[in-house]
Amino acid sequence: MRKIPLLAAISLAASFGAVGSIVPTASAATGHTPSVRAAHSCATETAGHAACDAIHLVNAEGRNVNAAGKIQPLAGKGGKPVPPSAISGKTPTDIQSAYKLSGLKSGGRTVAIVDAYGYPNAERDLGVYRSQFGLSSCTTANGCLTIMSQTGSTTNLPRTDVGWSQEQALDLDAVSAACPDCKIVLVQAKSASFADLGAAVNQAAKVPGVVAISNSYGGGDAPDSTYGSYYNHSGIAVTASTGDNGYQGASFPASSHYVTAVGGTSLKAASNSRGWTESAWNGSGSGCSTSNTAPAGQDSSVTHCNGRAMADVSAVADPNTGLAVYAPTSSRSSSWAQYGGTSLSSPLVASVYALSGNTSGYANTKPYADPSGLFDVTTGSNGSSQYWSQAGAGWDGPTGLGTPNGTSAF
Secondary structure, X not given: OOOOOOOOOOOOOHHHOOOOXXXXXXXXXXXXXXXXXXXXXXXXXXOOEOEEOOEEXXXXXXXXXXXXXXXXXXXXXXXXXXXXXXXXXXXXXXXXXXXOOOOOOOOOOEEEEEEEOEOOOHHHHHHHHHHHOOOOOOOOOOOOEEEEEOOOOOOOOOOEOHHHHHHHHHHHHHXXXXXXXXXXEEEEEOOOEHHHHHHHHHHHHHOOOEEEEEEOXXXXXXXXXXXXXXXXXXXXXXXXXXXXXXEOOOEEOOXXXXXXXEEEXXXXXXXXXXXXXXXXXXXXXXXXXXXXXXXXXXXXXXXXOOOOEEOOEEEEOOHHHOEEEEEEOOOOOEEEEEEEOHHHHHHHHHHHHHHHOOOOOOHHHHHHHOHHHEEOOOOEEOOOOOOXXXXXXXXXXXXXXXXXXXXXXX
16 A cells, blocks of 8 residues: 555545545555456545555456456355355455464454445345355344444445445455454444544444454554544554555554554465464555554564554455455445455454453553464565564564464454
8 A cells, every 4th residue: 555644734624535446456465477466445545535455356357356367256146155166265264263263252242344435235245245154144133233324323324435345345254254253333434534434433432342443444654643532442452454565654543552553464274283374465564653652562672663663463464365255346246256455454353352352451552461372473574674574583564473373362
């Protein structure tokens, strides 16, 4: 994600907003054959506004494919499951196996997802995803799913934007994959301005039962004195994506003192005791904030930042090793696709916080207190910076302290 200058002096007015583009744009952080590329769901952020960090794989015609170029299917007739072999990408079983979450329950805790614009088919598409993988129904009728605006309205929702709808589909499916028994609240801001997104975060924090709030978007670094109050919710784990263009400097809200900044990895099956191997994804955002202070436990002698460094922790984000998602292709139609970006890692980590049930105080300090509960990612890089691009033992820029190994670090 391209970074923009400090947002401190930027107007909060939403009138400068731009609706996310539905036209795929090539990503530098791919490594695909020429016939397969990574498409960003949202347009590049503009002043005072964020862009979502969802990425999916497409071919030259813009059709959803896997990393080998295999076209992904539509849903079966009537939303019925399709043959599992037809779908590529990580499944809920894969995610739970990789991060040692199998068999864990949240007891019905709630994860909130904050995104911009409307997604009229959110409940329908989530139903297709959960049915495909044998997960329990999560609907507005049974109380598992709630969709609301930034003001809390469940009927007067924002206008549709396909790019941000894709982001919402990824977030809904990621939470379902990591925490199938979590309730989900989807809060839709009326625009991608930081003012509206922040209002949506505050609304999410008001909902009874919410223990974690995922934010899969970002812009340039910004001071907490300008926008931090939106993300300052002690007792709720607020997570944020670090961005998708490698080491480019800090990205807000991941650069906020109050959030857990979530970087990205490449996750592959392996014949080792874990059954999986991870390396730093070359698109994982990292950098130092010039505006905000570090969370408790983050050591400047390790991060080489005067203030807040990102990331804190990480999870799978490489679209080549990403999640199978059922997401919109237009305002009416949807299909299976393979998604990644740190938009995937943020809701996964939010779900782990929900599974832990341990969100007292500021949740971003907890991994620093018990890093032994993480898989340390020691290989891979997202750039050439000595301190902020190279994965290694302990904390590093692209992956933070590491990825979930159960819930003890959260």
